[in-house]
Amino acid sequence: MRTLSRIAEGLFDPLDTARARVTPEVDMAETARVLSVGNGVAQVSGFAGLHANELVRFSGGEVGIASNLRQDRVGVIVLGDTAALYPGQRLRRTGRVVDVPVGEALLGRVVDALGQPLDGGDRPDTQDRQPVECAAPPIMHRAPVATPLQTGIKAVDAAIPIGRGQRELIVGDRQTGKTAIAVDTILNQSDTDLVSIYCAIGQRGSAVARVVQDLREGGALDRTIVVVAGGDDAPGLQFIAPYAATSMAEHLMAHGRDVLVVYDDLTRHARAYRELSLLLRRPPGREAYPGDIFYIHSRLLERATHLRKEHGGGSLTALPVVETQAQNISAFIPTNLISITDGQIYLSPELFEKGHLPAIDIGTSVSRVGGKAQLPAYRAVAADLRLMYSQFEELESFARFGTQLDKETRAKLTRGQRVRAMLTQAEKDHMTVPEQIAVLLAATEGLLDDLAPDSLDEAANTLRAVMRHRLSDMSNDIAAGKPLTDKARARMQDTLRDALAEERNGDA
Numbered sequence: 017m018r019t020l021s022r023i024a025e026g027l028f029d030p031l032d033t034a035r036a037r038v039t040p041e042v043d044m045a046e047t048a049r050v051l052s053v054g055n056g057v058a059q060v061s062g063f064a065g066l067h068a069n070e071l072v073r074f075s076g077g078e079v080g081i082a083s084n085l086r087q088d089r090v091g092v093i094v095l096g097d098t099a100a101l102y103p104g105q106r107l108r109r110t111g112r113v114v115d116v117p118v119g120e121a122l123l124g125r126v127v128d129a130l131g132q133p134l135d136g137g138d139r140p141d142t143q144d145r146q147p148v149e150c151a152a153p154p155i156m157h158r159a160p161v162a163t164p165l166q167t168g169i170k171a172v173d174a175a176i177p178i179g180r181g182q183r184e185l186i187v188g189d190r191q192t193g194k195t196a197i198a199v200d201t202i203l204n205q206s207d208t209d210l211v212s213i214y215c216a217i218g219q220r221g222s223a224v225a226r227v228v229q230d231l232r233e234g235g236a237l238d239r240t241i242v243v244v245a246g247g248d249d250a251p252g253l254q255f256i257a258p259y260a261a262t263s264m265a266e267h268l269m270a271h272g273r274d275v276l277v278v279y280d281d282l283t284r285h286a287r288a289y290r291e292l293s294l295l296l297r298r299p300p301g302r303e304a305y306p307g308d309i310f311y312i313h314s315r316l317l318e319r320a321t322h323l324r325k326e327h328g329g330g331s332l333t334a335l336p337v338v339e340t341q342a343q344n345i346s347a348f349i350p351t352n353l354i355s356i357t358d359g360q361i362y363l364s365p366e367l368f369e370k371g372h373l374p375a376i377d378i379g380t381s382v383s384r385v386g387g388k389a390q391l392p393a394y395r396a397v398a399a400d401l402r403l404m405y406s407q408f409e410e411l412e413s414f415a416r417f418g419t420q421l422d423k424e425t426r427a428k429l430t431r432g433q434r435v436r437a438m439l440t441q442a443e444k445d446h447m448t449v450p451e452q453i454a455v456l457l458a459a460t461e462g463l464l465d466d467l468a469p470d471s472l473d474e475a476a477n478t479l480r481a482v483m484r485h486r487l488s489d490m491s492n493d494i495a496a497g498k499p500l501t502d503k504a505r506a507r508m509q510d511t512l513r514d515a516l517a518e519e520r521n522g523d524a
């Protein structure tokens with residue numbers, strides 16, 4: 017017996033020591049195999065101890081997010097093409113969550129949702145990375161919105177002012193000028209320290225190329241990061257793109273920068289998430305969206321804020337865009353977003369058709385916090401602009417019935433039409449604050465009532481020139497944030513009236 021066991025020892029001992037020396041390369045708990053592949057998601061099995069939202073890497077190099085964790089299988093949101101995946105393929109854990117490169121080096125670049133360049137340039141020279149999903153800054157780190165974000169668009173800056181750190185929704189049907197407002201706002205920052213991120217979600221490549229072209233031609237690309245997850249890209253990439261863009265913005269904000277982020281648009285983002293959720297077999301709710309659709313948008317927009325000085329002092333302003341169908345703003349996604357944001361700019365297809373551009377419906381649009389940040393000089397014109405304008409619109413719709421109008425009503429209509437003409441503004445025709453105030457003051461105070469409608473454009477140019485030259489001292493004061501005193505206002509009104517009269521006499 018003893019001999020036998022000694023033989024056995026002799027036999028097995030070397031094997032045991034050999035085994036101790038070997039570190040197995042494939043830890044079975046760390047790898048898994050693909051069970052099935054759908055469009056954008058894969059079902060895999062074999063992992064043990066996988067974390068929620070952990071990044072996994074397929075043997076072909078594609079990455080994905082572990083999403084539906086179950087005992088027997090895991091649903092993976094694939095951040096890339098699923099065409100290359102096949103059942104039986106191996107994948108492994110990475111122990112990380114999805115992160116993106118962050119830093120100033122990204123400015124001027126066009127990147128995908130993972131921060132990889134799409135503009136043919138080198139990899140951005142960034143030092144840091146940040147997870148795409150971060151907790152929003154706590155309330156105690158937040159300061160009130162106090163600085164205006166000037167869009168250069170009169171209807172917005174005067175009637176629906178936006179402050180740095182605010183979340184303002186741009187809502188409207190397709191082709192109503194939503195992207196134009198967002199891009200104009202980015203372009204208008206040439207003389208400010210604000211940097212921008214334009215995040216394109218689910219758009220056609222040609223549409224994104226046009227925006228990039230506009231930014232480049234307007235000299236704004238150097239101050240902008242363009243993050244693109246196109247309509248042809250995997251739904252997983254479209255889903256993470258706005259979070260990635262926000263992380264890039266947060267990094268800049270933490271270093272004291274004021275950042276504007278445009279999400280164009282969240283309707284398509286919601287659709288990408290719905291597609292993923294259905295493929296992951298999560299129970300569909302209203303309009304087939306999953307139950308957490310509100311949460312995915314609120315946790316994104318909660319990250320917009322103005323930080324206190326001791327926490328960096330920067331700000332993140334969010335301009336999410338949402339596309340409605342047949343003007344239905346009470347559809348699921350638009351109502352959700354309206355309730356999450358601090359106001360909305362509503363674009364109306366009727367105004368667009370009539371040529372009242374930008375097609376902003378002032379009566380339906382609001383800004384809940386921007387008014388506190390508006391430059392004080394606007395008080396001279398903005399206070400009753402909204403009310404006066406909505407009264408005019410109401411009057412106008414009655415006047416269409418061809419009723420006999422008294423003199424006073426006709427005068428009101430004329431005044432309203434002048435104000436409307438002055439609120440009309442072409443794309444990329446940004447106006448400084450003093451110019452906006454001059455033009456709107458002239459309209460609301462009736463300086464333009466006697467002018468023929470076809471001479472209003474010229475009149476507006478005259479008024480703008482007055483502010484640039486004759487009233488440049490006053491312009492500087494207004495831009496510096498000084499309120500417009502009654503005396504200054506009277507002087508402005510007189511100078512503008514004189515200039516218009518001179519122009520008319522010159523023509524005669």
Ligand SMILES: Nc1ncnc2c1ncn2[C@@H]1O[C@H](COP(=O)(O)OP(=O)(O)O)[C@@H](O)[C@H]1O
Pocket residue numbers: 188189190191192193194195196197373374375441442443
């Ligand atoms: N203020 C404006 N003046 C003239 N054209 C405009 C104005 N705003 C938008 N447009 C034009 O209207 C079209 C639709 O605008 P876009 O911003 O692409 O709409 P959306 O993003 O809502 O689909 C574009 O061709 C754009 O050039």
Ligand SMILES: [Mg+2]
Pocket residue numbers: 194195196280
């Ligand atoms: Mg658009």
